[in-house]
Amino acid sequence: MRNIFIFIILFFLFIFQIFFLNNLPLFKYLNLVLIFIIFFFLQKFSLSLSVAILGGLIMDSGSFFPPGFFSLNLIFLCFFYYLLAKRINLKTLSGFLFFSFLGIVFYQIFLFLSAYLLFFLNFLTIRPLINRTYLFDFFYFLIVNLVILILFFIFYERSHSKFLEKRKGSDG
Amino acid sequence: MFKVKYNWLFVIVLILLVLLIIFKGEFVLLKSFKGLGKFFYKSSVDLTQKNEDSELKKQLNNLKIENTKLKILQNENEVLRKYLNLKNVDYKVSLANVLNKRKEINIEWYLLDKGERDGVKEGMAVINENGFFVGKINKTENNFSYFLPFSSPYFRISVEILSAKQTQLVLGVLEGEEGLALEINYILHDAEIEKGDKVVTSGLEESINPVKFAQGGAARQSRLFHRVKPGLLIGEIVAVKDDPHQLFKKAVVKPFSQEKNLKIVGIVMPAP
Numbered sequence: 252m253r254n255i256f257i258f259i260i261l262f263f264l265f266i267f268q269i270f271f272l273n274n275l276p277l278f279k280y281l282n283l284v285l286i287f288i289i290f291f292f293l294q295k296f297s298l299s300l301s302v303a304i305l306g307g308l309i310m311d312s313g314s315f316f317p318p319g320f321f322s323l324n325l326i327f328l329c330f331f332y333y334l335l336a337k338r339i340n341l342k343t344l345s346g347f348l349f350f351s352f353l354g355i356v357f358y359q360i361f362l363f364l365s366a367y368l369l370f371f372l373n374f375l376t377i378r379p380l381i382n383r384t385y386l387f388d389f390f391y392f393l394i395v396n397l398v399i400l401i402l403f404f405i406f407y408e409r410s411h412s413k414f415l416e417k418r419k420g421s422d423g
Numbered sequence: 424m425f426k427v428k429y430n431w432l433f434v435i436v437l438i439l440l441v442l443l444i445i446f447k448g449e450f451v452l453l454k455s456f457k458g459l460g461k462f463f464y465k466s467s468v469d470l471t472q473k474n475e476d477s478e479l480k481k482q483l484n485n486l487k488i489e490n491t492k493l494k495i496l497q498n499e500n501e502v503l504r505k506y507l508n509l510k511n512v513d514y515k516v517s518l519a520n521v522l523n524k525r526k527e528i529n530i531e532w533y534l535l536d537k538g539e540r541d542g543v544k545e546g547m548a549v550i551n552e553n554g555f556f557v558g559k560i561n562k563t564e565n566n567f568s569y570f571l572p573f574s575s576p577y578f579r580i581s582v583e584i585l586s587a588k589q590t591q592l593v594l595g596v597l598e599g600e601e602g603l604a605l606e607i608n609y610i611l612h613d614a615e616i617e618k619g620d621k622v623v624t625s626g627l628e629e630s631i632n633p634v635k636f637a638q639g640g641a642a643r644q645s646r647l648f649h650r651v652k653p654g655l656l657i658g659e660i661v662a663v664k665d666d667p668h669q670l671f672k673k674a675v676v677k678p679f680s681q682e683k684n685l686k687i688v689g690i691v692m693p694a695p
Binding site (some may be wrong): 269270271274313314315316357362363367376377378379380382384385388393 | 569
């Protein structure tokens with residue numbers, strides 16, 4: 252029940268991001284789908300995978316790229332993150348920061364490479380370019396999402412430790 | 424003890440009442456209470472006024488909302504009127520609402536609510552309410568289409584420069600660039616162009632999409648594709664880059680339209 256409620260909220264959040272936040276100057280770099288995929292790695296892999304499927308499908312709607320481009324990429328990325336998460340301690344801030352950094356960078360690389368692949372396979376008319384604008388956007392995307400992820404982590408850790416303290420108190 | 428006190432109190436109240444009747448309310452004690460009364464009265468009046476104010480404020484807010492709605496409608500009306508006023512043109516304009524604007528992997532696109540069902544084909548030009556060229560349809564679906572603005576770095580279009588000095592055709596390739604200006608490449612060296620020359624679409628490009636061509640053959644290609652209408656105004660030249668060591672000239676173009684904040688656009692269709 253709790254998960255269904257979370258997914259309903261996430262659905263509206265992702266819609267809000269794609270149809271509203273994408274048109275705002277700084278918020279256009281915010282990718283809530285990616286943020287929640289990485290963030291839910293603190294809890295459960297299955298939750299991240301579900302977010303990837305839901306977010307990918309929403310991102311695919313009204314997309315210039317062929318259908319399934321974002322959802323397949325995000326699902327693939329989720330499994331990649333799973334392998335990455337096994338090697339990094341996500342309980343510490345530095346570990347989570349490193350994981351998030353790699354996650355965001357790999358997201359951009361994966362998208363770019365798959366767009367390139369689609370271009371070579373004749374599924375995309377536009378050949379992706381790496382130019383000054385792309386690098387500028389890449390940098391902003393990294394900073395904005397990383398900052399939000401750190402805030403999420405701090406908030407999560409605080410609420411989590413408070414919850415554990417309360418539980419200890421009630422048990423004691 | 425209590426009885427005595429009670430009696431005294433009764434006497435005092437009685438005397439006060441008698442005095443009140445005699446002096447018709449203008450009792451000395453009341454004067455001292457005047458300030459307090461005034462305060463209470465004022466607060467009560469304020470309270471009722473506040474109620475009235477809040478009513479008025481509500482009405483004012485409603486009017487503001489109504490006014491804003493009317494303004495939005497007025498703006499929309501003006502835009503539509505401008506599209507209707509596009510006279511002396513040999514093409515049909517199909518209006519489309521912009522549903523969304525997105526940018527992924529440096530590719531920026533607009534989503535429009537008109538698609539193949541409405542006769543939209545890839546390669547069709549997109550104009551704004553003043554008739555200025557803003558982009559080109561790059562992908563179509565049954566009910567939707569996607570257009571690439573000229574400010575996109577992926578944008579390329581064959582253009583004609585209406586030279587004031589030269590009567591011969593001056594052609595070039597306009598390349599999209601983020602910012603306020605665009606650049607025309609591949610202008611022949613002997614072309615006489617100068618600042619202020621107007622730039623229009625040439626309609627000479629071959630809109631052949633290798634993807635669709637491979638998938639559906641030439642017949643499908645001709646059904647789906649369309650050349651950009653020639654003669655659509657893009658902008659004017661603000662600078663000419665003439666390097667004698669280079670094979671071609673370059674020109675910087677200031678577009679007449681800014682494609683930001685587009686809500687309604689016109690898709691240029693062939694005249695019926």
